[in-house]
Amino acid sequence: GHQLVSVDFSQVEFRVLAALANEPQMIAAFAAGHDLHDVTATVLFGPEFTPAQRRLAKGTGFGLVYGGGRDTLARQAGVTKTEATIAIDKFKRSFPRIGRWSTSVTEAIKYGDPLVITATGRRIPVDRQFAYRAVNYEIQSAAADIFKGSLLELDAAGFGDHLLLPIHDEIIAQAPEATAAEMAADMASTMSGRLGPVPITAAAEVIGAAWGDKYQDREVAHA
Numbered sequence: 294g295h296q297l298v299s300v301d302f303s304q305v306e307f308r309v310l311a312a313l314a315n316e317p318q319m320i321a322a323f324a325a326g327h328d329l330h331d332v333t334a335t336v337l338f339g340p341e342f343t344p345a346q347r348r349l350a351k352g353t354g355f356g357l358v359y360g361g362g363r364d365t366l367a368r369q370a371g372v373t374k375t376e377a378t379i380a381i382d383k384f385k386r387s388f389p390r391i392g393r394w395s396t397s398v399t400e401a402i403k404y405g406d407p408l409v410i411t412a413t414g415r416r417i418p419v420d421r422q423f424a425y426r427a428v429n430y431e432i433q434s435a436a437a438d439i440f441k442g443s444l445l446e447l448d449a450a451g452f453g454d455h456l457l458l459p460i461h462d463e464i465i466a467q468a469p470e471a472t473a474a475e476m477a478a479d480m481a482s483t484m485s486g487r488l489g490p491v492p493i494t495a496a497a498e499v500i501g502a503a504w505g506d507k508y509q510d511r512e513v514a515h516a
């Protein structure tokens with residue numbers, strides 16, 4: 294008589310990045326409710342971008358978030374290293390504060406105390422040899438702190454007994470079938486908030502009576 298529900302943060306790493314770097318184009322995109330990867334693809338390739346160009350734009354952004362470079366982007370997006378280099382350069386020119394913030398974070402590790410201190414006070418040591426990793430640590434640690442804070446907020450709001458499993462930036466819960474959709478929406482509302490000027494949003498979905506229901510629907514759609 295119960296349904297599984299999923300509540301998932303929307304592009305939380307990029308929202309954290311926009312807030313940390315105070316990048317106005319990204320902040321405006323999120324404030325307007327736009328999909329950042331569509332916005333990035335438009336900035337890089339124009340409004341008539343292709344699905345392949347969107348994948349490249351998305352990969353360029355994730356490369357920055359996860360510390361990947363030209364070779365990784367070329368391999369994952371299925372493009373040449375030259376195309377990957379051009380995309381990265383365009384991204385940096387289009388979102389200049391991202392590049393400046395990333396450089397400042399990296400140089401602080403190279404020439405200062407090799408330590409990332411999160412907004413909640415966690416201390417993460419960084420090997421100077423791999424100073425670029427500090428950019429990833431800054432973004433991922435802040436996103437993780439937001440997620441952990443949301444778990445506490447959900448428990449305080451009375452959802453604790455329904456929570457089953459945290460998965461990266463997604464929470465799986467269960468609820469009686471008659472109230473599953475309403476509870477999922479209430480959970481998403483509880484998890485949503487702001488990080489400085491950037492809205493942090495979560496999306497709710499009723500999966501079904503079993504975990505496999507989510508993937509069965511996809512298989513039917515592709516049949």
